[in-house]
Amino acid sequence: MSVAQMESTSSLSSDIFYDILRRLDGATLASAACACAAFCSISREEKLWEDVCYSLWPSTSRDDVRNLISSIGGFRKFYADCYPLIVNKDLTVVDWDSYFEDPEEWIGADYYGETDEYQGISPSDFISIVDIRYKDKTIFSEVLQGVPYSDGFNRWFYNSPFQVDIIGDSYANDEVGQILISVSDGLPLVQSVESEKKEGKLWKELVDGIRLSWIIVNTKVKQAANISSWIPLGVQRHWPTDEDFVVRFGSILPAKDVVPCQVVECIVVAKFQMVKDDNSGYMHLKLTQLSMQLEDMEGAHMNGRNSLVVLKEALSCQRSKNYTEVLECCDLYSRVRTEMKEEKMRNESRIDRLCILSGIAAFITFWYCIF
Structure with missing residues (x-):
């Protein structure tokens, strides 16, 4: 947004800003908050994030969940915690x-x-x-x-x-x-x-x-x-x-x-x-x-x-x-798990061979001692 545009928007009613921002999804609302001071200020309104959360997670409209969310920091924090997915x-x-x-x-x-x-x-x-x-x-x-x-x-x-x-x-x-x-x-x-x-x-x-x-x-x-x-x-x-x-x-x-x-x-x-x-x-x-x-x-x-x-x-x-990162984590986990299973099978195979060889050696020693 240019300086001229920001100056022109400053003359608009904050109600109009609010009406614009309430129509946005969470990701777009977060981006808009970085555009200018007016958007940043209005984007802190809990009602905006409450509506965003309702649209994503309908269960958050329940009274008990609303009270829960308020007790842990509000809808804005709840969205910030729960919209991004876990990557590891x-x-x-x-x-x-x-x-x-x-x-x-x-x-x-x-x-x-x-x-x-x-x-x-x-x-x-x-x-x-x-x-x-x-x-x-x-x-x-x-x-x-x-x-x-x-x-x-x-x-x-x-x-x-x-x-x-x-x-x-x-x-x-x-x-x-x-x-x-x-x-x-x-x-x-x-x-x-x-x-x-x-x-x-x-x-x-x-x-x-x-x-x-x-x-x-x-x-x-x-x-x-x-x-x-x-x-x-x-x-x-x-x-x-x-x-x-x-x-x-x-x-x-x-x-x-x-x-x-x-x-x-x-x-x-x-x-x-x-x-x-x-x-x-x-x-x-x-x-x-x-x-x-x-x-x-x-x-x-x-x-x-x-x-x-x-x-x-x-x-x-x-x-x-980034959902691609989530998929990459799951794919990486699957590959490492497969490698681990293969390594475990190889180790078990080596142990089995050693047991067989040990058994044969013990058998030979036993017969050698007898005869």
């Missing part, structure tokens, strides 16, 4: 050689979570704010207080595999059947499972159109972060039956001194089932599962105690507005 490229620092040379080092307190880090971290400190959108329509919003089945400081929870189910066993009721994406929402016309298997129209729609946000808020430290990738990392078709799609989201979270590989994968899964609508005769998609869990590079589920530590640390890790 610190996988190259892992010393794989020492890990394979001395794996027993991690069989003690650090790996199994018998540390003091979890002290002061309670499942009740965490709130999940989850929104799913298909194209421009919100199909699901939910707010989950705490972690289901954690029962406070319960040893069973802390030592068991960690998983948060929003839709699944904890939502086994008729309401689940109402969470649908239909032809009226923009789904392509697919008349049967067989037709979908041949053409893959619904699969492509999920890849291109579904968006999921899973925001974790820690009420004790007053921090928030989106642990989902927003855009699917992968869609698996026809699993475990021909009627199902598994859509995977997630992020790579730091886990220094918690697991040997120093990082874990946050996996958010939304499962959709194809169901035929009796009225239209076309296939709809029904949301049948929504869950989040943490896994290490060997595919082992993190326990409850370690998961709380990781989630707390994730609230302050690096983030980026």
